Amino acid sequence: MGEHVRLEVDGGIATIRLDRPKMNALNAAVQEEIRQAAVEAADRKDVAAVIVYGGEKVFAAGADVKEMQAMSYTDMVDRSAALQSSFGAVAAIGKPTLAAITGYALGGGCELALCCDFRVAGAGAVLGQPEILLGIIPGAGGTQRLARLVGPARAKDLIFSGRFVAAPEALAIGLVDEVVPDDDVLAAARRRLARYVGGPAYALRAAKEAIDRGLETDLATGLEIERMLFAGLFATRDRAVGMTSFVEHGPGKAVFEGA
Numbered sequence: 694m695g696e697h698v699r700l701e702v703d704g705g706i707a708t709i710r711l712d713r714p715k716m717n718a719l720n721a722a723v724q725e726e727i728r729q730a731a732v733e734a735a736d737r738k739d740v741a742a743v744i745v746y747g748g749e750k751v752f753a754a755g756a757d758v759k760e761m762q763a764m765s766y767t768d769m770v771d772r773s774a775a776l777q778s779s780f781g782a783v784a785a786i787g788k789p790t791l792a793a794i795t796g797y798a799l800g801g802g803c804e805l806a807l808c809c810d811f812r813v814a815g816a817g818a819v820l821g822q823p824e825i826l827l828g829i830i831p832g833a834g835g836t837q838r839l840a841r842l843v844g845p846a847r848a849k850d851l852i853f854s855g856r857f858v859a860a861p862e863a864l865a866i867g868l869v870d871e872v873v874p875d876d877d878v879l880a881a882a883r884r885r886l887a888r889y890v891g892g893p894a895y896a897l898r899a900a901k902e903a904i905d906r907g908l909e910t911d912l913a914t915g916l917e918i919e920r921m922l923f924a925g926l927f928a929t930r931d932r933a934v935g936m937t938s939f940v941e942h943g944p945g946k947a948v949f950e951g952a
Contacts, residue, residue, distance in 0.1 A: 695726030700733055705741040705890035706883055707734045709783075710748070717747045719801040720757035721772065724779040727805070731782035738951070741894065742789040742886035745809055746879060752794045752818070753802030758827065773832055780833045783808040784905075787898035789889045793882035794818045795875055799857070804831055807838040810901065812868070813882050814860045815875035820868060823855035841908060843867050893931035894951040899923070 694700065697713035709730045711717045719727075734743045747753050764772065783790065783805065792798070792806035794814040803820050806812050814820070822835045830836060831852060840848035843866050851858065863869045873881040889897060899922040907915030926932050931949045938947035 695729060697723050698726035698730050700730045702740055706744060706886050707740040708744045708746050710746055711753055716751050716754035718757040719753055720760045724776055728779040728782045731786055735786045741890040743786055744791050744793050744882045745805060746793040749795055751796035752798040753805060754797045755800030755802050776833050780805055780808050787901060789886055791882050791886055793878045795878050800824055801833050804833040804835045807834060807842060811870045813871045813873060813878060813885060814863060814869040815878045816860055816872055817875050818860045819857045820863050821857040822852045825852060825855040891949060893935060893949045895929045895931060896926055899926055
């Protein structure tokens, strides 16, 4: 457990909880703690799904600008790879992940949310990539993940302008998947992920890998990735359990082992 990031597990769902007063600014130390929490969540067998949550008031208002202001070009050359890989550790979690967004998710905060499979936002949430207002661009995946999620034209609009996006617009453009009352964000996140607890863990991981890796390549290569992952699942016990249950009892009644 880090100073500003902790991993909490309850009922098969892990929560990576950011807690750096007062706006969860993502300095280098917090970035490394996020990496550590993501790796632990990925490795733990008692974790079926993962929520990233900044608390009741704010998700994360962005990188620590005061820390970056003092950095030189060579400082950032050395730091930028670690920045991307710390967020990449969240994207690499082989389980369903969800960003539970309250308040601001700006800059690095928005980029962290983009690393998750799903995003649930409070009605008062505000998202955006305002790095252009600092004379820079997103550096933790925003130019790439945002464009893949909402399309290049919308991503360029948000990144070129640096404008903030309120929850209703974020839902309309596909930046978030659900908008709920602000005080229901964490509960809604848990409801959305509860369906994966007790599911076929290796099949879920394979499905996520097939989609994510397939989006990075051409169709033929993506189909080959799918084929290999599909065939590999025939080595799991859950495949045998699922098919036997379907034949004997019909769909949706299998009790999976996660193996």
